[in-house]
Amino acid sequence: MTETPLRVLVADDSVLLREGLVRVLVEAGVDVVGSYSDGDSLLADLVDLAPDLIVLDVRMPPTFRDEGVRAAIRARELLPDVGILLLSQYVEVAYAQELLSTGSGGIGYLLKDRVASLDELKDAIERIASRSTVLDPEVVAQLLGRRHDPLESLTPREREVLTHMAEGRTNAAIASELVIGTGAVEKNVTSIFQKLGLDDSGSDHRRVLAVLTWLQR
Structure with a gap:
């Protein structure tokens, strides 16, 4: 029996990165049901589309600060079971910690440049969808570093x-x-x-x- 593909929404303000990510996800067997340039647009469609998982850039319009994190937290309020994968160019520990502090699984934080292969991305998405937490090793290292009192x-x-x-x-x-x-x-x-x-x-x-x-x- 064929498994139903994961339904995913994607948000990234860069057209090239967004379309590239959509293509990679489709190749990984994911059903991308929507792509957006900002978090607010994604949230507007979230409940109607009811995805299994959302993939967001951390920094998006209008301020390019923490809109992705804000959208992710709001998405969890609207759909408590939705998986969340945050992608970033940088290790932004405070934002990772804020999202993790919600205390629930199904969360990932990966650095864009360190997603080395299609298999790695697919594995991360599947683990997040199964309620696991997936963190880039560099994020883990900095989170642990912050725990030294x-x-x-x-x-x-x-x-x-x-x-x-x-x-x-x-x-x-x-x-x-x-x-x-x-x-x-x-x-x-x-x-x-x-x-x-x-x-x-x-x-x-x-x-x-x-x-x-x-x-x-």
């Missing part, structure tokens, strides 16, 4: 601020609790982000990642 570099005051952040307090509430100015809290928060290697993506997710680091200590 990244909080050691924080000052006592920064630890206090981070503790209150973990309790869900706003900067103003932290300032009131510690009897310091809001500006001082903001400086400590900025320093925490820098020391934990949490790049500015233009969103509030760095605060969540900082708290996750505190919880995993």
Whole structure:
């Protein structure tokens, strides 16, 4: 009996890369049911097309920061069982960690330049579809590197601020609790982000990642 091919959606802002990826996936026996230049367009069709898996570039329009990650997290909210494969030109550990922090399988993070063969890509897709987690070795290495107690570099005051952040307090509430100015809290928060290697993506997710680091200590 012939197996039903996996239904996949693809999103990448580069036409050449997107069409090349679609061709490679088709050659791997995948049914590509849609391709898009941005995450929002993919999300608009997601529920109707009900794919088994989505493949997204990490950085896409309009800001070319973390749109792929944002779209992936939203896709999981809309379709909890959909597999997710993020492709990137670079190791972006904070983004990988954010997606992995959802705590569910069926997630992959691979570097575009290190997908060496069609068989490798097909294997990754099949493993993600079966709810496994597939990470590029370089991503794993950097994730493990971050586990060597990244909080050691924080000052006592920064630890206090981070503790209150973990309790869900706003900067103003932290300032009131510690009897310091809001500006001082903001400086400590900025320093925490820098020391934990949490790049500015233009969103509030760095605060969540900082708290996750505190919880995993």
